[in-house]
Amino acid sequence: MSYKKLIVLAAVAGSLGLGAVTMAASPQQTISERQANFKVIGKSFKAMLDEGRKPAPSIAVYRVNADAVAKAAAKVSGHFPKGTGSEAGVKTAALPAIWQKNVEFKGAAAKLVAASRKLSAAAKSGNVDATKAAVMGLGPTCKGCHDPFKAKD
Ligand code: HEC
Numbered sequence: 001m002s003y004k005k006l007i008v009l010a011a012v013a014g015s016l017g018l019g020a021v022t023m024a025a026s027p028q029q030t031i032s033e034r035q036a037n038f039k040v041i042g043k044s045f046k047a048m049l050d051e052g053r054k055p056a057p058s059i060a061v062y063r064v065n066a067d068a069v070a071k072a073a074a075k076v077s078g079h080f081p082k083g084t085g086s087e088a089g090v091k092t093a094a095l096p097a098i099w100q101k102n103v104e105f106k107g108a109a110a111k112l113v114a115a116s117r118k119l120s121a122a123a124k125s126g127n128v129d130a131t132k133a134a135v136m137g138l139g140p141t142c143k144g145c146h147d148p149f150k151a152k153d
Pocket of ligand 1: 039045095150
């Protein structure tokens with residue numbers, strides 16, 4: 001192979017490498033994505049609690065918000081790669097316990113996923129009472145993770 005060809009190949013490999021680096025999310029990006037994802041969970045959860053206080057709650061409102069929570073819940077455990085704690089240098093409420101007790105953390109995330117699936121199924125069934133109960137089932141999964149793994153505001 002000629003020297004010139006090698007240079008061209010190295011340049012191509014270099015640009016590919018650079019492309020891969022720019023595509024992978026930085027710790028800062030991952031943190032802001034996960035915070036935005038939790039905001040969706042928080043907003044939807046609150047919308048369902050508010051709906052439950054109305055005299056005639058709308059199943060359509062439950063469905064939309066239950067699906068939003070289920071979709072966001074599925075992303076939670078993938079949003080905490082190593083290096084995305086306070087060492088990333090941006091504001092985060094994620095505690096070191098997430099990585100020190102990662103099995104427990106993943107378990108807490110799985111509980112949220114399970115509760116959100118139950119909620120989606122209840123909302124799909126059209127039964128308002130069952131849906132209301134399933135919304136209440138979601139709450140303890142938030143607390144079960146926030147207490148050990150999230151800094152207090
Ligand atoms: C598996 C653990 C886990 C579960 C389950 C969980 N959270 Fe969180 N939550 C966290 C962590 C950790 C943070 C801090 C994220 C950060 O700052 O990087 C957080 C942050 C938040 C925030 C603040 C987002 C922001 O930065 O503004 C809200 C709101 C929130 N969670 C709502 C909820 C609600 C509501 C539920 C239950 C329906 C829930 N979370 C379930 C771990 C969890």
